[in-house]
Amino acid sequence: METMLFSGPGAVPYLTNGLRDPAPRVRAAAAKGLFQLGQLEVIPLLTRMLLIPSPVPVLSACHALGQLMRLQPPTLRSDHPLSLSLSREARRRRPPAIAGPLVLRDPSLPELFEKLSGTTNDTNATIEALQHHVKVHPTSRAARRMLAAVLAGMDRAAPALALIESCLAEQPGVLADLLDAYRLAMRIGDLPRAERLGHKVRDTYGALLDACLELAHSSRGGPADQLLDRLFHLREPSMNLYSAMIQLKAKQGDVETVLDLLTELLLARPGNATVAARLAANLPPALSELKSALAQYSRASAGTSSPIPA
Incomplete structure (x- = not known):
């Protein structure tokens, strides 16, 4: 042979x-x-x-x-x-090139973030810019979600809830959207809607928390033990779970999921300059124009005292 x-x-x-x-x-x-x-x-x-x-x-x-x-x-x-x-x-x-979160592949977003960079100290101007963008680009889920967050921060709960529910109709499993929709439904006193959303929040949050606990248990020692302690204190639905999810997925090297989580967090809390900067730093080359605009937006948002949710 x-x-x-x-x-x-x-x-x-x-x-x-x-x-x-x-x-x-x-x-x-x-x-x-x-x-x-x-x-x-x-x-x-x-x-x-x-x-x-x-x-x-x-x-x-x-x-x-x-x-x-x-x-x-x-x-x-x-x-x-x-x-x-x-x-x-x-x-x-060979793994395929990372294209970035689907919601951020909207070609109109770089221009939007450049405009928002100039309105970070003026909430009314921010609302006007977002409303104009939604009117011109009604399919832009990112713009609708950020507008909902800003309106919620201005105590305009009803229109904010309507916008978030339109986002949930397109992507029903986003924890940040479910949490904010539940809170807004409670704020306007719509108890049947709040009860329906509350069930979804508990189911989604419970599944995510269990997955985080399983990942943390599989990598015991040092930071993982500290993360386990944090997770045990997150039994009640909270946006703080995002920090744990991002940490666990980053440790796994799951870049795409980290980008998805950072995107969900930024769209729900558009005033968070730290999240904006981290997302901009990690966006793939395919979204280079957005990467530059988002970095500009994060610098403009840093240190401002705007009521935009952070």
Whole structure:
């Protein structure tokens, strides 16, 4: 079988027949040869042989895998079958480029944040800018959600609630939207609506808290133990859970979920310059124009005494 490798890809059919041989040593040798010819899918065959309750197939598979582990693909020619197969597999498994949160892919948002950078000290001007944007771009969920947050901060609960519920109709599982909608329903005294929203808040919050506890338990020690203590004090629905979710997902390296959470937080609390700055710093190159506008907005928002919710 070793000499068959000199035939290159032409040896693949013969070695494939060797995989059906009743002798474990022949099967293992055939799999090893096929791997060297770029047939990467033979590795599962060798690993399955390790599970056979008999010493011969296990030892044969161990021997073949040990020899494969000693191969050094970087030393092979670039046109070697194994090098070509590994290169194709690497390209296939390469993670797709991060496009950023869907709600932020609205091409009208950079212009909006640039306008808002000049109105951070004037709440009425901020409301006018957001209302104009919503009128011109009625499908902009980000603009509607920020307008709702600003109106809520000005004690205009009814229009704020209507805007948040329009956002929930498009994306019903956003915790920040559910919490604010529940609070606004209570504020205007709409108890049936508040009760309906309260059930959704408890279900959503409970599921998220359980997921956070599970993640924190799986990475015990140091900061994780401190986070567990914080989570045990977050039994009642609270926006503070966002901080824990972001921390846990950042530790996992889940960049997309971190961006989604920061976006939800910023749209619900548009006056939070720290969140705006962190979101701007982490936006992908695909949203470079928004990244620049959001960074400008975060600098303008820092240190202001505006009543815009933060």
